[in-house]
Each structure stands twice: as C-alpha cells, then as structure tokens.
Amino acid sequence: xxxxxxxxxxxxxxxxxxxxxxxxxxxxxxxxxxxxxxxxxxxxxxxxxxxxxxxxxxxxxxxxxxxxxxxxxxxxxxxxxxxxxxxxxxxxxxxxxxxxxxxxxxxxxxxxxxxxxxxxxxxxxxxxxxxxxxxxxxxxxxxxxxxxxxxxxxxxxxxxxxxxxxxxxxxxxxxxxxxxxxxxxxxxxxxxxxxxxxxxxxxxxxxxxxxxxxxxxxxxxxxxxxxxxxxxxxxxxxxxxxxxxxxxxxxxxxxxxxxxxxxxxxxxxxxxxxxxxxxxxxxxxxxxxxxxxxxxxxxxxxxxxxxxxxxxxxxxxxxxxxxxxxxxxxxxxxxxxxxxxxxxxxxxxxxxxxxxxxxxxxxxxxxxxxxxxxxxxxxxxxxxxxxxxxxxxxxxxxxxxxxxxxxxxxxxxxxxxxxxxxxxxxxxxxxxxxxxxxxxxxxxxxxxxxxxx
Numbered sequence: 001x002x003x004x005x006x007x008x009x010x011x012x013x014x015x016x017x018x019x020x021x022x023x024x025x026x027x028x029x030x031x032x033x034x035x036x037x038x039x040x041x042x043x044x045x046x047x048x049x050x051x052x053x054x055x056x057x058x059x060x061x062x063x064x065x066x067x068x069x070x071x072x073x074x075x076x077x078x079x080x081x082x083x084x085x086x087x088x089x090x091x092x093x094x095x096x097x098x099x100x101x102x103x104x105x106x107x108x109x110x111x112x113x114x115x116x117x118x119x120x121x122x123x124x125x126x127x128x129x130x131x132x133x134x135x136x137x138x139x140x141x142x143x144x145x146x147x148x149x150x151x152x153x154x155x156x157x158x159x160x161x162x163x164x165x166x167x168x169x170x171x172x173x174x175x176x177x178x179x180x181x182x183x184x185x186x187x188x189x190x191x192x193x194x195x196x197x198x199x200x201x202x203x204x205x206x207x208x209x210x211x212x213x214x215x216x217x218x219x220x221x222x223x224x225x226x227x228x229x230x231x232x233x234x235x236x237x238x239x240x241x242x243x244x245x246x247x248x249x250x251x252x253x254x255x256x257x258x259x260x261x262x263x264x265x266x267x268x269x270x271x272x273x274x275x276x277x278x279x280x281x282x283x284x285x286x287x288x289x290x291x292x293x294x295x296x297x298x299x300x301x302x303x304x305x306x307x308x309x310x311x312x313x314x315x316x317x318x319x320x321x322x323x324x325x326x327x328x329x330x331x332x333x334x335x336x337x338x339x340x341x342x343x344x345x346x347x348x349x350x351x352x353x354x355x356x357x358x359x360x361x362x363x364x365x366x367x368x369x370x371x372x373x374x375x376x377x378x379x380x381x382x383x384x385x386x387x388x389x390x391x392x393x394x395x396x397x398x399x400x401x402x403x404x405x406x407x408x409x410x411x412x413x414x415x416x417x418x419x420x421x422x423x424x425x426x427x428x429x430x431x432x433x434x435x436x437x438x439x440x441x442x443x444x445x446x447x448x449x450x451x452x453x
Contacts, residue, residue, distance in 0.1 A: 007040040008325050011075035013047045013068060013091060018105060018132070019081040020056040021314035027059065033318075037325045045071045047082075047091075056310070073098060077324055079317060080104040089113060096120045096128070101328065103320040105132030105313060111206035111222035114213060115339065122336040127327070129320035134160065134207045137312035138305040139319070140291045144214040145337065148295055153215040155255040155294040157451065160207040162287035162307040163191045163198035164230050164250040168272075169285050171238050172247050178233060190287045190308070200229035201270040204252045208268050211291070212254035216266055217341040220254075224345035228271035237272075237446050240358050240417055244384070246274040247282045251451065256343070257350050260424075265346035272448055274356055279452040349426030354383070354450035356419050357432060360443040363389060363412035367440045371416070374438065378431040383453075384419040413442060419450060 010026065012019055026033070026043045034040045043063065051064035065071055068091055072078055078095040080102060082088045088109050095102050102121070104110070110117070110133055121128040131141050135158075144153065159165050163185055170181035182199065185191035197203045205225040212220045230250050241248050251273040257265055275282045280302050284290045289307025294300055306312035361367050368385070375382055390413045420428060436444050 005039050005329060007042045008037075008076045008328055009044045009074055010041050010077045010079060010321070011045055011047070011071045012043060012079045012081070013071075013088070014081035014083070015046050015048045015055050015064070016081065017056070017310040018313045018317065019046070021310040022079060022081065022317050023059055024057040025314055025318050033322065037322060038329045039325065041077075041321070041325060044074050047071050069094065072100070075100050076328060077101045077103065077321060079321060080106060081317070082106070083108065085109055085112065089117075092117060092128070093120060096124050096126055099124055099126055101127040101129075101324045103129050103132075103317055103324065105130065105317060107133040107203070107206040107210060108222075111209040114210065115219040115221070118337050118339070122338045127324050127336065129324060130210070131320050132313050132316035134210050135289050135291060135303070135316075136162070136305065136307040136309060137315045138289055138291065138303050138307065139316070140303045141210070141214055143301075143303070144211070144293070148215075148293070148298060151298050152296040153256075153293060154296060155253070156211045156215045156291060157251055157253045157255075157281070157294075158207075158211070158291035159249055159281060159284050159289050160211075160252040160291070160307070161198055161201075161204045161250060162289055163195065164201075164204070165284060165289070165307075166190050166287040167199070168230060168233065168248055168250065171233065171235070172242070173285075175235065175238075177235065178231065185287075199231050201227045201250060204250060204270045208252035208254055208270055211252065212266055212268050213339060214337075215254060215293070216256065216343050217339050218266070218343035219339045220266070220268060220345055224268055226267075226269040226271070226348035230272050233272055234446070236358075237448065240356065240446070241274050241448070243386070244274070244356065244417065244419060245277055246356075246450065247277055248272050248448065249275055249281060249284070251275075251281070253451070255351070257346055257352075259346065259350050263344075263346075265344040265350070267346050267348055267351040269348050269351060274448050274450040275452045281452070349424065349429070351425045352422050353425055353428065354420050354422050354453060355428045355432070356417065356448045356450050357435070358445040358447075359416045359418070359435065359441055360390070360445055361387075361414055361416045362440045362442065363414045364440070367416070370438055370440055371418070371435060374434045375418075375420070375431055378434060379427050380423045380431050381421045382418055383421045386417045388415045388417075390414060415445070422453075
C-alpha cells in the first residue's frame with residue numbers, strides 16, 4: 001500500500017497577471033486546499049526573468065528564481081503560465097520527462113503543438129491539463145471532454161476573446177468608432193499595448209483549434225483555422241446589422257461537415273459574424289466570453305462567464321491543479337488526452353452559412369432583377385432585401401471628394417442590403433465575385449457572414 005504524501009511540490013512558471021493570482025491562492029487558501037486534496041500543496045518556487053521586480057502579489061524573495069530547469073526538476077506539479085512557444089514548450093517537455101504533472105493555460109502552444117505534448121504525457125503516464133487555455137473561468141473544456149463524451153457534438157460556436165467582444169459591444173451600444181473602442185479597451189486593461197493577436201483573430205483561432213480537438217476527439221492545429229479579424233468593421237456595418245435586427249460578434253466556430261461528395265470532416269473558422277438579437281450569444285456584453293455547443297442528444301448548451309483576467313483564469317488553473325493533486329494523493333495513472341478519431345480539416349468553402357451583402361448600386365429599373373439573376377445562377381437564394389436611397393451629399397463625397405463636382409451631375413445611387421439563405425461558403429463567395437462585375441453595381445461595401453438564423 002502506497003503511503004499518502006504529506007505534501008506535493010508545486011513549481012510555478014510565470015508571475016504575471018494570472019501567475020500572481022495563482023501564487024496568492026496557493027498561499028492564502030493553503031488550508032482549504034489541503035482539506036480538499038488530503039495533502040499540502042507546497043509552492044517550492046516561481047520562475048521569473050527578474051526575481052527582484054515588484055509584483056501584484058509579493059512572495060518571499062527566496063521563492064523567486066531565474067533557473068527554470070532546476071525548479072521544474074524539483075516539482076510534482078508544474079504550472080506553466082509563461083505563454084508563447086519557448087521556453088514554455090521545452091519546460092513542459094522536461095516536466096513530462098520527469099514524470100511530473102503539468103497544468104497550462106498556454107493556448108498558443110497547445111494550438112501549435114498540443115498533439116505532440118498530449119502523446120508525450122500519455123507515454124510518460126502523467127497528466128497535462130489545460131482548462132485555463134480557453135474561456136478564462138468558464139468550465140468548458142472538461143464538459144466537452146467528459147460530460148459530452150457519450151454524445152456526438154456537431155458544432156461549437158463561441159465568443160472566445162473578451163477584448164474583441166468589448167470593442168464590438170462598444171461599437172454596437174455606444175456608436176464608438178473602432179479606434180476609440182480599442183483605446184478604451186487598452187485603458188481598462190482588456191487589450192494589450194499591441195492588440196494584434198486579439199483584433200486580428202489569432203487568439204480566438206488558437207482557442208477554436210483546442211475546442212475542436214476536444215469536441216470532435218480529433219487532432220487539429222492553428223494552421224487549419226480560417227481566420228479573419230475585426231479591424232475592417234465600420235460604423236456602417238453596425239448600422240446595417242442593427243437595421244436587420246442583428247449584432248456583430250467575432251465568433252470561433254468548429255463544426256462537423258459532410259461535403260457534397262459524402263466526405264466527413266470539420267471546418268474551423270474565426271470571423272466577424274452577424275447574430276440575430278434574440279440569439280443567446282448576442283446578449284454577451286463587455287469582455288465576457290460564452291461558448292454555445294450543439295450535440296445530437298444533449299441539444300443546445302451554453303457556457304458563460306469571465307473570459308480573461310488574473311483571478312478568473314487562476315480559478316481554472318487551480319481547478320486543474322486540485323484535480324491532479326487528488327489523483328496523486330490517491331494513486332493511479334495520469335488522466336491523458338489522446339485524440340483517436342480521424343476527422344480531416346476541410347477548407348472554409350465547405351462550410352454552410354449565410355451572407356449579408358451591402359452594395360452600392362445604380363438607382364434605376366432592372367437593378368434588382370439583374371442581381372437576383374446572378375444570385376440564382378450560383379445556386380443561392382435571397383432571404384431578405386432592402387434598398388435605401390443614398391443622400392446626394394454622400395454620393396458626392398464618396399465619388400468626387402475634393403473635385404467640386406455638383407450633386408446634380410451625379411447619377412442617383414442606392415444602398416442595397418441582401419441577406420441570403422444558407423448555402424455553401426464557396427457558392428456565396430463566387431456569387432459576390434459575380435455581383436461585383438455587374439454594370440449596375442458601383443461597389444460591394446461589405447460582406448459579413450450570418451449565423452444563428
């Protein structure tokens with residue numbers, strides 16, 4: 001019979017926003033954690049680049065070290081909160097080789113090298129847990145892996161980035177311009193000084209790969225996610241969405257697809273999306289996250305909560321840590337995640353969606369008929385259409401800014417908003433290309449996908 005350990009040694013890699021909160025919980029809630037686990041969690045050290053720098057939660061100086069390797073070698077559980085690929089990957093591999101369990105919130109690393117690390121952990125008989133990598137405090141990964149393992153998940157659709165949700169929410173509710181909403185997000189600490197990973201969709205794309213991995217029990221990586229950001233979203237886009245009864249959200253979508261030739265696969269995509277105001281995800285405001293899951297037997301499920309921040313994300317980290325610690329106390333093999341299914345990643349053209357297309361068109365007879373003919377020729381049908389005459393001043397400003405051309409010399413134009421029925425993405429994209437070539441179409445102002453109808 002194995003003796004129950006009196007304590008488990010924990011190494012913490014990183015003392016930033018989340019790492020500081022994990023250190024606080026390990027220290028201030030030590031008695032509670034020991035009662036729940038049956039052994040004490042002993043924080044043996046924190047790897048940081050500068051041990052003397054001030055921190056949000058200050059531990060005794062002797063706990064900070066710049067020697068990550070020796071710290072990892074002393075631990076039963078390694079908590080990696082460095083972010084990025086290196087040195088995080090090398091340190092996780094070292095911990096696994098030592099037989100130590102690992103907790104990480106590193107979405108970028110998992111999206112790039114998750115399958116490799118999962119195999120290494122399985123071969124070593126240890127555990128790699130990563131609840132904090134998606135959705136902050138939202139418990140979404142464990143339900144996908146465990147609670148829905150006896151079901152067939154068909155689709156996961158979520159607001160997976162709090163920064164972009166805050167920006168789009170401000171643009172929708174206050175009429176703020178993109179640049180102003182981004183500046184406010186940075187002031188509040190929701191956005192980094194360099195917000196590229198958020199606003200270009202890369203952060204959400206990494207999370208989409210992780211969600212698909214668990215939902216479909218198959219390996220997916222970041223380079224298999226079609227990704228578009230929100231930097232091109234304008235006030236006019238929000239106005240058109242509102243008039244149609246929709247709101248714009250940046251969604252991460254992973255869905256099972258059967259192609260026209262009968263091939264099963266999955267399409268992973270991140271892009272700005274119109275949602276009807278009555279859809280549950282449309283009501284997610286501020287920097288919150290939510291994930292909407294569709295399964296054959298469970299039906300529709302939604303998981304909602306803070307998607308970022310030190311304390312919420314630390315909650316997810318500590319959930320994994322306590323789960324691992326309980327297993328170590330009771331004995332038994334590590335809980336491994338090794339995707340077994342074969343489900344190829346398909347091109348985004350295989351997805352089924354709807355488009356909202358906003359066109360600038362000549363205000364003359366026959367325009368609607370010409371456009372409807374092109375749409376029908378591509379196997380697409382129109383769900384709704386609305387035509388709004390352009391003000392003369394708008395027409396002059398856009399067409400001849402600074403030329404002094406009088407309004408009376410401008411041909412009359414209208415804005416035409418079309419919402420299609422659902423169709424294959426490739427058919428919708430080719431429809432837009434053909435519409436651009438019509439003589440009666442001056443410009444394709446915007447094209448946005450529509451979900452949730």
